[in-house]
Amino acid sequence: MNKRQVVLESISALLIMLFLYASVSKFLDFQRFMGEMNNQPLPNSWTPFLVWTIPSLEIAISVALIFERTRMAGFIASLVLMTLFTIYAATILLHFFEYVPCSCGGVIRKLTWPQHLVFNLFFVGLSVTGIILQRRSSSKSIIITKNSFV
């Protein structure tokens, strides 16, 4: 296991921990999560859709990050989701809406919005690093495969 692979595995593990923890926490305290979603500046009619879609997506990303074949898709999906959460946190900090309660699972909900923004940016950075390293790792393995035929 070379250094790059160790870093890749560690990034995947951190993202898996984030998404799996957040989704399981939401399902364990589902009623509260529904209440928090109703308090968001989004139409309440979206709540039944969002309360199932967000944790399900988080679980799907975690599963994708476990397997080598689907890891790249997992990193991209993770980047998209974390970017959306970051934009949302930024709009709240820029006072686009009135006070909005956090809708994150578990202890993450205890973060303030500035802390939330930094937290999200860290995971956006991890996803970007994961994509770059995974791409390099894939191209390297293709070169090795090609050379083995020469």
Added chain:
Amino acid sequence: MKKIKLSIMTLAIALSIGGAFATSPRVTQDCQGATQYYYNGSVYVLAGKQGIDYLCTTATTVCTYYKVGSTYVPCMNGSYCTSNCKTTTTPPKTKN
């Protein structure tokens, strides 16, 4: 190499699921004991006393909410009704 990878992934999964269970609030109280609010379409207002001021008629929607910190959490199911309510109240819903 695969063993190390498997160990990292197993540890990540176990820690996240275990952590979620460890930090989940085990709310065993009956939400009916708390002050009830209803959502009037824009804000949450005090619902009053059930059976006197309002009834939760049979419906699949949320009838009343209670407050946890600054968040309104669903409590009773049904439709919020203050007069000419045709159906009986729904049994209280407790949070586990």
